[in-house]
Amino acid sequence: MPLTLERPDGVDAAIAALLSAPDAVPIAGGTDLLLDLEAGRVRSEHLVSLAGLPWARVERTGEGWSIGSTAPLRRVERSEGLAADHPGFVEAVRSVGSAALRHRATLGGNLGRASPASDLLPILLALDADVTLVGPAGPRRAKLDELLRGSRDLALGRGELIEGVALPPRAPSAYAWQRVRPANDISQVGVAIARPPGADRWAVALGGVLPRPCRVPAAEEALTAPTPSEEEVRRAARIASTAARFASDRRATAEYRRRLVDVLLRRALARASGGARP
Numbered sequence: 001m002p003l004t005l006e007r008p009d010g011v012d013a014a015i016a017a018l019l020s021a022p023d024a025v026p027i028a029g030g031t032d033l034l035l036d037l038e039a040g041r042v043r044s045e046h047l048v049s050l051a052g053l054p055w056a057r058v059e060r061t062g063e064g065w066s067i068g069s070t071a072p073l074r075r076v077e078r079s080e081g082l083a084a085d086h087p088g089f090v091e092a093v094r095s096v097g098s099a100a101l102r103h104r105a106t107l108g109g110n111l112g113r114a115s116p117a118s119d120l121l122p123i124l125l126a127l128d129a130d131v132t133l134v135g136p137a138g139p140r141r142a143k144l145d146e147l148l149r150g151s152r153d154l155a156l157g158r159g160e161l162i163e164g165v166a167l168p169p170r171a172p173s174a175y176a177w178q179r180v181r182p183a184n185d186i187s188q189v190g191v192a193i194a195r196p197p198g199a200d201r202w203a204v205a206l207g208g209v210l211p212r213p214c215r216v217p218a219a220e221e222a223l224t225a226p227t228p229s230e231e232e233v234r235r236a237a238r239i240a241s242t243a244a245r246f247a248s249d250r251r252a253t254a255e256y257r258r259r260l261v262d263v264l265l266r267r268a269l270a271r272a273s274g275g276a277r278p
């Protein structure tokens with residue numbers, strides 16, 4: 001199948017290019033999209049490169065952290081001060097594939113694919129991150145939780161692009177994950193926890209569940225104390241491991257995933273809240 005690649009050098013030109021053909025799709029690092037095209041999961045003859053857009057920033061602003069969608073993950077994880085302010089987010093970024101992959105893979109591409117096994121979506125959900133978007137109708141801001149419709153399904157309008165992600169100034173957080181081959185495989189389960197400023201409890205989000213990474217409000221209710229007791233942690237882990245829909249596939253059985261949630265939630269809480277390590 002012949003492919004055309006457009007390389008717009010501005011946001012308006014990129015949106016126009018996306019609107020110019022019904023099958024046009026944006027390409028950032030291409031680490032997911034090229035495999036999807038080859039496997040026929042995505043059908044397109046018109047790729048629109050985002051490489052020329054001014055969205056590779058990783059910076060502290062007056063409101064918190066602003067991370068542009070085309071920032072390669074390797075740049076994100078190396079950004080000064082980010083790991084101190086958002087340890088769980090940087091743990092999640094470092095867990096994505098290999099260093100070589102992270103030189104190409106971008107934050108926007110990870111969100112754009114909206115994989116149930118994404119390592120970045122759970123921690124962004126736990127941090128209650130805002131996503132900034134731009135499209136034919138102009139810019140808008142939305143909660144990630146509202147945009148995530150389902151497996152590989154993000155609620156973007158036609159011609160709309162993810163511009164970046166806004167994080168709070170800082171938040172205690174952690175991301176614990178399990179996979180068979182760390183650099184070459186995706187997580188069987190990922191558990192993110194965070195306590196954004198002003199929150200009266202720990203937020204808990206799971207990856208590796210169907211149809212999309214999700215928060216677990218019932219487990220969060222058990223985690224109001226800054227350092228939850230052993231009993232509270234046990235209760236939250238029990239609720240989290242039964243509240244979500246896990247699948248059995250070649251990476252893990254549903255039962256194994258449930259057990260992982262229990263262990264990984266305790267581990268993440270111990271790291272972020274200073275409790276005892278399981």
Ligand SMILES: Cc1cc2nc3c(=O)[nH]c(=O)nc-3n(C[C@H](O)[C@H](O)[C@H](O)COP(=O)(O)OP(=O)(O)OC[C@H]3O[C@@H](n4cnc5c(N)ncnc54)[C@H](O)[C@@H]3O)c2cc1C
Nearest residue numbers: 028029030031032033096097105106108109110112119162
């Ligand atoms: C060997 C290997 C290991 C991997 N390991 C992991 C892992 O451990 N954890 C993990 O989470 N992922 C993993 N991945 C998946 C992938 O690398 C990441 O999801 C990556 O962040 C995708 O970014 P990208 O820039 O390459 O996206 P692309 O492939 O360029 O795009 C992905 C999708 O997002 C869309 N898109 C891209 N940018 C935008 C934008 N700004 N606005 C709207 N839509 C956009 C594209 O149209 C496409 O649908 C792995 C992939 C491979 C090949």
